[in-house]
Amino acid sequence: MSKTYEAVPAQTVAFLGLGVMGYPMAGHLARAGHRVTVYNRTAAKAAQWAAEYGGGAAATPREAVAGASLVFCCVGNDDDLRSVVLGDDGAFAGMAADAVFVDHTTASAAVARELAAVARTRGLHFVDAPVxxxxxxxxxxxxxxxxxxxxxxxxxxxPVAMAFSKAVTRLGDSGAGQLAKMVNQIAIAGLVQGLAEAIAFGEKAGLDMKAVLGVIGKGAAQSWQMDNRGPTMVEDRFDFGFAVDWMRKDLGLVLDEARRNGARLPVTALVDQFYAALQAEGGGRWDTSSLIRRVR
Known part of the structure; x- marks a missing residue:
């Protein structure tokens, strides 16, 4: 797919964390014409990115953010986020006054509010922005x-984040982005389990499930999961996509938040247990659509 970039004045930005998401996201910023310096815990990955995209690589988050008006970040969890933000070598120690830190990590709403409060004391801004x-x-x-x-x-x-996005939307004050991502993951968990049961049922009934998905995918049952994961579920292929380990991390955040706010999530809690069983079988790196293996 060829990405078309909107005309946005070039800015000096930093990107912290070059995993499966951050590496291409930072690349889109460079391709859009921004001056990008990257940091990654494994320095060789940062050097590789800089060689590929022509940006800079720094040894610490503090060095990476020097002179940046915007700092983007995508790491693993709350603790990883704190490790690149706080401390003498952290991003906040090196950011210029009034700079904006945009965190794309899927983390807790609590850490988003915590770091936003710290940012305010330093004359900085913090936006939680999971994807x-x-x-x-x-x-x-x-x-x-x-x-x-x-x-x-x-x-x-x-406007700068649109380099790697089709939609960038503010949903409220600090923490609202993380809470919205939790809503997203709750919906996906239920969708994938429903799709798994539907396909397994159809197979037991002797139906050509690729043909069936092609038909019902044009009706009320249609979803991204059906269109993109239905056929691969039929083929029993799970060596790609969003891993079970990552989904369990996300659902852990969801269930922790539900315990705080009193939301009742019986289906989500059950699907989380199914994912735990897949992990126990060695499927932690399988795609989340591997739920079908629990019902075949």
């Missing part, structure tokens, strides 16, 4: 970004 769309969405620059934070800070970040 949906997976690795292919990152590669193709068509992620959906859910944001929480100050309106003015969001307005500065939004």
């Amino acid at each position: 949906s769309g997976g690795n292919l969405g990152a590669i193709n620059g068509v992620l959906t970004v859910m944001c929480g934070g100050d309106e003015a800070a969001f307005a500065r970040a939004q």
Whole structure:
């Protein structure tokens, strides 16, 4: 897929974390004409990115963010996020006054609010901005970004983040982006389990399930999961996509938040147990659509 970039004035930016999502996201920023310096815990990955895209690589987050008006980040979890933000070598120690930190990590709403508060004491801005769309969405620059934070800070970040997105939307104050991502993951968990049961039922009934999906995919049952994962579920292929380990991390955040806010999530809790069983079978790196192996 060829990404078309909107005309946005070139800015000096940093990107922290070059995993399966961050590497292509940072690449889109460079291709859009921004001056990008990257940091990654494994320095060789940062050097590889710099060689590929022509940007800079720094040894610490603090060095990477020097002179940047916007700092983007995509790491693993709350602790990883704190490790690149706080401390003497952290991003906050090196960011210029009034700079904006945009966090694309799927993390807790609590850490988003915590770091936003720390940012305010330093004259900085923090936007929590988890993404949906997976690795292919990152590669193709068509992620959906859910944001929480100050309106003015969001307005500065939004046009630049469109380099790797199809939609970047503010949904409320600090933490709202992370909460919206939790809503997204709750919906996906139920969809994938329903799709798994439907395909397994159809197979037991002797139906040509690829043909069936082609028909019902044009009706009310249609979803991204059906279109993109239904055929591969029929083929019993799970060596790609969003891993079970990552989904369990996300659902852990969801269930922790539900315990705090009193939401009742019986289906989500059950699907989380199914994913735990897949992990126990050695399927932690299988795609989340491997839920069908629990019902075949």
